[in-house]
Amino acid sequence: MNAQKRQAIFERLAQAIPNPTTELEHSSTFELLIAVILSAQATDKGVNIATRKLFKVANTPATILALGVEGLESYIKTIGLYHAKAQNVLKCCEQLLNLHDGKVPDTREALEALAGVGRKTANVILNTAFGQPTIAVDTHLFRVGNRTKLAQGKNVLEVEQRFLNSTPKAFLKDAHHLLILHGRYTCTARNPKCGECCIADLCEFHDKQIQPVAPPAGV
Template sequence: MNDVKRRAIFETLRELNPHPTTELAYTTPFELLIAVMLSAQATDVSVNKATRRLFLVANTPQTMLALGEPGLTEYIKTIGLFRNKAKNVIATCRLLLERHGGQVPASREALEALPGVGRKTANVVLNTAFSQPTIAVDTHIFRVANRTGLAPGKDPLAVELALERTTPNEFLLDAHHWLILHGRYVCKARKPECWHCVIEPLCEYRDKTPAPDGA
């Protein structure tokens, strides 16, 4: 894929959705961090349902730590891997208080030093909470980048680096939101809905799907 096509893809996605953001519900960097930690192998809908209740009683490292693992578990037990997530969230809250004065750090190194926080989670927080031009490659972005030819790569890090290298600067801040939403709602895993895809004329996917009968 050439630079002209790449620019056209992002211009088209921007025109469709000028101000994209995460579908996780949050009001502070701490709430976002916790929501992203809970979202691993879970849907945003299920996380939002749990955090809607959780954040009413605990939305700071201090109040979350006061719940303890058993207390936190009661709020997140409907989310997959909740026991391990509760353990990591409580440990992260403790480190935020001990090392960062209860504030979420705005550096990848510091974020990745927190229990349960990997590169993808760190990138989401840096981008969404601190407006840094990072790209968090989840399964949706990995699929879209490879399928369209936008930034092929054998693993998430390779795709992340390719996107950072080839995406025009003006689109970097919002690129991962556009690609996640496109993968979630249009360029789906089992059957991409090419027949109503706004970037279909620019996409290099060979096996484009026709519209189903009646669509």
């Protein structure tokens, strides 16, 4: 895929998704961090249902830590792997209080040292909360990257690096959310909605079975 086609793809995605951002509900960087930790192998919708109740009662490291394991689990038990996640969240809160004065750090090294935080979660926080041009590769981005040929790779790190190296600079900050929303609602795992896709004529997915839609006027 050449640079001109990549540019056109991101221009169209930006036009189709004018306000690309996370669908995890939060009112602070700390709330976002907890929501992202809880979202592993879970849906944003399911996490939001749980955190709406949790954050009304506890939305700081100290107040969540005060809940204890049983107290925290009572709020997140509808989320998959809730017991392990509760342990990680409590440990993370303890680390934030002891090492960072209760604040979420803004460096990859410090974030990845927190319990429950891996590279993908760190990328989400760095991008969404701190505006850094990182790209967190989840199942949606892995699928979209390989399917469209925007960023092919055998593992998430390969796909991440190829996205970082090939995405037009003007779109690096928003690329993560543009791609995840496109993957979540249009370029779905099963039965992708190629007939409704704004980049169908540019996408290099070899299993497209329909005629690409016409490009938006002026693009």
